[in-house]
Amino acid sequence: MGRHRVYVNSLEHGFRGGPRWSDPYHCEWGIVVGDRIRRLRKQRDLTLNQLCLNVFKPEGGNYTAGYLSRLERGWASAPLYVYLALADALEVAPGRLLGPDDAARSVSDAEMTLVRFTRRLALEPDEAIALLARGHQRERSE
Numbered sequence: 001m002g003r004h005r006v007y008v009n010s011l012e013h014g015f016r017g018g019p020r021w022s023d024p025y026h027c028e029w030g031i032v033v034g035d036r037i038r039r040l041r042k043q044r045d046l047t048l049n050q051l052c053l054n055v056f057k058p059e060g061g062n063y064t065a066g067y068l069s070r071l072e073r074g075w076a077s078a079p080l081y082v083y084l085a086l087a088d089a090l091e092v093a094p095g096r097l098l099g100p101d102d103a104a105r106s107v108s109d110a111e112m113t114l115v116r117f118t119r120r121l122a123l124e125p126d127e128a129i130a131l132l133a134r135g136h137q138r139e140r141s142e
Helices: 028-043 048-052 065-073 080-089 094-098 109-120 125-141
Strands: none
Touching (some): 028 065, 028 094, 048 065, 065 080, 109 125
């Protein structure tokens, strides 16, 4: 006759607001890396279509915008060579794309002293750098 409809309890399978852990295509690490890919792409004013034209498959051709979109949202994981190709297309080191977030880097005591100093003087970072550069130029000219 016709096709039988199969009703699936969507909450059991992690879709439509259900628990994400039960969906085999969802990856926490993929969300972190995908978000970096999206931020880097947008910083360069690239659309997904423009980016996919610069990311080449090893056997030839390009990846689709839909695939890159799933990577950006953490709904797909790719082999390492895809992330290396993305890093190349976005003109960043692969370590920046796949490594720890800059926000997680430790800050030295000297760097924190500089931060506290600029805050105490109510200076924006670019103003503090300009003042330091002017002072350095004066010292060199004397």
